[in-house]
Amino acid sequence: MTYTILGRCAKTGRLGIGIATYSVTVGRYAHSTRSNAGVTVSQANANENNNAIALRLLAQGLGAQAVLDHLKANDAWHSYRQIGVIDRDGAVAAYTGANVRGWAGEVTGENYVSTGNGLRGQHVAEAIAEGFLAEPEADLEHRLLMALEYGRDAGGQGNATAHRTERSAALQVSSRHIHPDIDLRVDLHDKAVDELRRVWTVYKQYEGYYADRGRNPRGAVGQEAFMASMKGA
Amino acid sequence: MTFSIIARCPDTGRLGLGVTTFSIAAGGRCEGIRFGAGVCKTQAYVKRDNDLIALELLEQGMAPAGVMAALKADDPDHDWRQIAIIDREGRTCAHTGPGCRPWAGHHEGDGFVAFGNVLAGQEVLDGIVAGFLADPGAALEFRLLAALEGGRDAGGQVGNDGHLTERSAAIFVASEPDHFDIDVRVDLHDDAVTELRRVLEEFKIYETFYRDRGHRPDLAMSQVEFVASLAKKAVA
Numbered sequence: 001m002t003y004t005i006l007g008r009c010a011k012t013g014r015l016g017i018g019i020a021t022y023s024v025t026v027g028r029y030a031h032s033t034r035s036n037a038g039v040t041v042s043q044a045n046a047n048e049n050n051n052a053i054a055l056r057l058l059a060q061g062l063g064a065q066a067v068l069d070h071l072k073a074n075d076a077w078h079s080y081r082q083i084g085v086i087d088r089d090g091a092v093a094a095y096t097g098a099n100v101r102g103w104a105g106e107v108t109g110e111n112y113v114s115t116g117n118g119l120r121g122q123h124v125a126e127a128i129a130e131g132f133l134a135e136p137e138a139d140l141e142h143r144l145l146m147a148l149e150y151g152r153d154a155g156g157q158g159n160a161t162a163h164r165t166e167r168s169a170a171l172q173v174s175s176r177h178i179h180p181d182i183d184l185r186v187d188l189h190d191k192a193v194d195e196l197r198r199v200w201t202v203y204k205q206y207e208g209y210y211a212d213r214g215r216n217p218r219g220a221v222g223q224e225a226f227m228a229s230m231k232g233a
Numbered sequence: 234m235t236f237s238i239i240a241r242c243p244d245t246g247r248l249g250l251g252v253t254t255f256s257i258a259a260g261g262r263c264e265g266i267r268f269g270a271g272v273c274k275t276q277a278y279v280k281r282d283n284d285l286i287a288l289e290l291l292e293q294g295m296a297p298a299g300v301m302a303a304l305k306a307d308d309p310d311h312d313w314r315q316i317a318i319i320d321r322e323g324r325t326c327a328h329t330g331p332g333c334r335p336w337a338g339h340h341e342g343d344g345f346v347a348f349g350n351v352l353a354g355q356e357v358l359d360g361i362v363a364g365f366l367a368d369p370g371a372a373l374e375f376r377l378l379a380a381l382e383g384g385r386d387a388g389g390q391v392g393n394d395g396h397l398t399e400r401s402a403a404i405f406v407a408s409e410p411d412h413f414d415i416d417v418r419v420d421l422h423d424d425a426v427t428e429l430r431r432v433l434e435e436f437k438i439y440e441t442f443y444r445d446r447g448h449r450p451d452l453a454m455s456q457v458e459f460v461a462s463l464a465k466k467a468v469a
Binding site for chain 1: 234255256257258260261262264277278279280281282284285310313314332334351392393394397410411412413416417418419420421431432435436439443444446447449450451453455456457
């Protein structure tokens with residue numbers, strides 16, 4: 001049981017993933033983005049090699065559908081997997097194997113894939129897509145978080161009678177660097193999507209500072225001085 | 234302000250990295266570990282490209298001293314960086330630039346490097362090393378965690394206004410190329426090393442279940458059933 005949004009910003013080409021699940025440390029499966037290549041996820045009895053394979057194929061320029069076809073051809077157990085791919089041009093491909101548990105499926109459009117399994121129903125996948133599309137002008141990481149929050153608020157994981165909380169969640173976005181711009185995680189928490197929003201909100205205050213002090217160490221102030229300046233602002 | 238350890242397990246060849254710091258989400262800036270290549274970790278004033286450049290060179294077989302020379306040649310601000318490198322053979326190289334905020338230093342051991350900046354003093358480095366060496370037979374992830382705990386218990390980070398708590402922490406261990414064995418993080422917490430132990434111990438309960446269901450999903454029980462079996466075991 002997991003729900004995920006893959007998204008590409010049409011204006012900037014930035015690529016990102018937001019993921020939440022009942023399992024612990026789901027961020028293990030969110031090393032999912034590469035600048036100028038694409039974004040992918042493999043979940044539901046995850047094949048842990050798939051993300052790295054998919055990103056290599058995307059970096060070589062294969063389109064989303066071709067990458068998905070390769071992953072399936074390379075995996076005898078693909079009918080137990082759920083896979084999503086967006087390539088650098090915004091084309092999408094998604095797949096839910098017949099043996100994936102619970103309500104499982106996807107809602108896709110240009111530049112996004114909403115995918116989940118063990119969900120309370122189709123309406124959760126639709127809510128995730130709706131959250132992603134709600135503020136199309138906002139930063140991609142904000143849109144991904146909104147998608148997770150809409151999915152959570154629509155009931156998230158479980159079945160007709162029982163709800164399962166999100167114990168872990170993660171957010172990763174890449175743009176032009178070889179390393180991600182944003183890489184945030186909650187590995188074990190009672191309300192991981194709420195906690196991810198908290199981590200993101202605090203991280204955003206430091207984001208520019210962390211980047212600047214690395215690029216210009218000669219003029220950098222200490223983190224204590226930076227925090228004092230935040231309070232004074 | 235950060236203290237870290239990178240290491241290679243001599244028994245298994247597994248590569249690992251443990252980090253903790255006052256900064257937020259330190260684990261999200263640790264791209265420099267790849268099985269078959271080595272580990273590189275840049276901290277203090279971080280040049281984010283360093284670690285991935287180093288991995289490319291390590292993968293090609295360049296020794297850590299050569300990799301360090303290449304990083305230096307590519308960086309006018311090398312004096313502000315703290316960098317540790319270990320290769321797939323366990324060879325090491327470390328650099329603490331004079332521009333790093335005090336106290337800063339590193340210790341190269343046999344198959345590991347402990348290093349940190351804005352620390353209480355040398356005793357923190359000694360605590361990291363003692364923690365790592367305390368139980369050489371343990372799994373690498375627990376040796377890395379013991380190292381972080383040793384550094385914390387020896388006083389950890391001290392800045393201009395006194396002690397700085399660990400707000401984020403992470404441990405990564407790799408034994409195959411396409412994904413990590415161990416990948417646990419705490420991004421924002423009042424006591425991140427303690428919380429990291431809680432996360433790692435919880436993950437270890439599920440580790441085999443998650444791996445096996447990926448390899449043979451046709452034989453896997455659901456996670457709900459697995460959690461119920463844990464509860465049954467706890468009662469028995």
